[in-house]
Amino acid sequence: MDGPRISIVEDRKAAERFIGLPYRLYRDDPFWVPPLKSDVRELLDRAKNPFFEHAEAEFFLAERGGRAVGRVAAIIDRNYNTYHESRAGWFGFFECEDDQEAATGLLSAACGWLTARGMEEVFGPASPTLNDEAGFLLEGHGMSPRLMMAYNPPYYHRLAEGAGFVKAKDLFAWWLDASLPPPERVARIADKVASRNGITVRSIKMGDFRAELGLVKEIYNSAWEKNWDFASMTEAEVDFMARKLKPVIVPDMVRFVEVGGRAVAVSIAVPDINLVLKGMGGSLLPFGWLKFLLGRGKVKEYRLFAMGTRPEYRGKGFDAVLYVDALRQGQKLGVTGAELSWTLEDNEAINSGIRAMGAELYKRYRVYEKRLG
Numbered sequence: 215m216d217g218p219r220i221s222i223v224e225d226r227k228a229a230e231r232f233i234g235l236p237y238r239l240y241r242d243d244p245f246w247v248p249p250l251k252s253d254v255r256e257l258l259d260r261a262k263n264p265f266f267e268h269a270e271a272e273f274f275l276a277e278r279g280g281r282a283v284g285r286v287a288a289i290i291d292r293n294y295n296t297y298h299e300s301r302a303g304w305f306g307f308f309e310c311e312d313d314q315e316a317a318t319g320l321l322s323a324a325c326g327w328l329t330a331r332g333m334e335e336v337f338g339p340a341s342p343t344l345n346d347e348a349g350f351l352l353e354g355h356g357m358s359p360r361l362m363m364a365y366n367p368p369y370y371h372r373l374a375e376g377a378g379f380v381k382a383k384d385l386f387a388w389w390l391d392a393s394l395p396p397p398e399r400v401a402r403i404a405d406k407v408a409s410r411n412g413i414t415v416r417s418i419k420m421g422d423f424r425a426e427l428g429l430v431k432e433i434y435n436s437a438w439e440k441n442w443d444f445a446s447m448t449e450a451e452v453d454f455m456a457r458k459l460k461p462v463i464v465p466d467m468v469r470f471v472e473v474g475g476r477a478v479a480v481s482i483a484v485p486d487i488n489l490v491l492k493g494m495g496g497s498l499l500p501f502g503w504l505k506f507l508l509g510r511g512k513v514k515e516y517r518l519f520a521m522g523t524r525p526e527y528r529g530k531g532f533d534a535v536l537y538v539d540a541l542r543q544g545q546k547l548g549v550t551g552a553e554l555s556w557t558l559e560d561n562e563a564i565n566s567g568i569r570a571m572g573a574e575l576y577k578r579y580r581v582y583e584k585r586l587g
Contacts, residue, residue: 218283218316220323223273231282232273233579236309237496240260242436244367245358247488248496253458257342257462258287258307264450265342268293270331273307274323276316280431284310284317288324289342290331294445303328303586305338306346309366327400329586337382337583339364344443345455348556349579350374351357360486360517360553363387364579374582382583383442386565387555388573390518392545396538400570404538407531417537420470427456429470429477430520437479462487465551467516467542471523471535479523481536483544484550485513516552533567541571553577 223232233254240246258273261264269291275558276284289304305324310317328336341347347364350371359365371530395401407413431452448453462485468508471479490513520539523532544552557564569575 216278218276218278218313218319220274220276220319223275224506228275229258229273232275232285232307234281235275235285239309239311243367245356246491247358248494250491250494257346263342264337264448264454265291267448267450269342271342272324272327274320276313276320278313278316283313284308284319284320286310286324287342288327288336289340290328290333291343291445293448294480296493297445301332301334303331303333303336304340304342305336308339308341308370312367312369312373313374314373318377321374321377321379325586331583333586335583335585337581339581340350343445344581345445345447345451348443349581352384352578352580354387354577358488358492360387360515361484361488362517362553363553363577371580377584379582379584382581384559385556385579385581386559386575387553387577387579388557388568389576390541390552390554390568390571390573392541392549392551394572395545396541397572399572401538403531406536408535411530413532413535414472415535416470416472417465418463418470420463420465423456423460426470427452430456430482432478432561433477433480433522433524434520436524439525441561442471443454459484464547466547467540469536469538469539469543471532473527478527479532480516480520480534481540482520483516483518483540486515486517486553487513487514489515514548514550516549518552518554529563532571533564537567537571 223229233251237248256262269289271287271289273287274285275282285307286305287307289306291304295302308320310320325336339350347362349364351364351366352371355368431447431449435446464485467483469481470477508571521533521536535557554568556579557568
């Protein structure tokens, strides 16, 4: 059999084949959640996604006999490299049949493109950043992914390792049963910390959404700046993500911790609308909008996807305040459970707090790396 043909995506027809590939690969997979194609197009659009104001990417397709069998993107985030003083590239949007030759060809093409631009190492998958879908699902198959979390067949790890990639870092996803009250010890600590520090906790003010977004960005960039995965989000990127999430935000599940009227910590939990998207086939037409509008209010499972505290308030029990408050708020709204994701495998400060809440580590994702040159 002839080897796969690897080509750069250069026109609209090839772009649609790139976007459409997973819809064919996962057609018979009962757990895959098809994203809205309109969202995917916008995410990949260099003119519409503000990530590309400080990044560049190239997209590749693998074909056999004129049929697309795999895809990948090679990505350079200049903000990440400036902050970390690195020459790191990324691969993302990887999808492939169980075809080692095609996978190796795709990843080699991405590595070659990155090497030609002076990159010395490559990490992935990140599609296009670690703030989006990140890592290959390693443990926890047999269930659908939560909102903005990755999904893939188990053989992707074999394909990546067969192309010379090794583990860089594992990412954890936890499940918390919201039918149970917060553990007594954690609730006692949270209430004591709140009382001792004069803490107030409030919901996001949707009528002042732009200013509230500014607070989220400010806390995010200070809370995560020491993390391995950190890359500062620009105001435009925060706006871009918020615009997608705003239709599903439940104000009482986006909570600010304030001390003396100053927001010092935030937690953001949103309904897992993947439970609605799963039945929409990747399109809002002809009846997708109706399904979405009718379904979103019925979702009782959430994803807690962001939680952070300003550095000067860390180690003082503020995380306990956030966890307990989020659980209590969720219970008022009838939430039955939530995924807390993702956390770094070696961030014991966060992971120990999540375990103390009674959450179960139920999924694991792996980010890979490879030296270039």
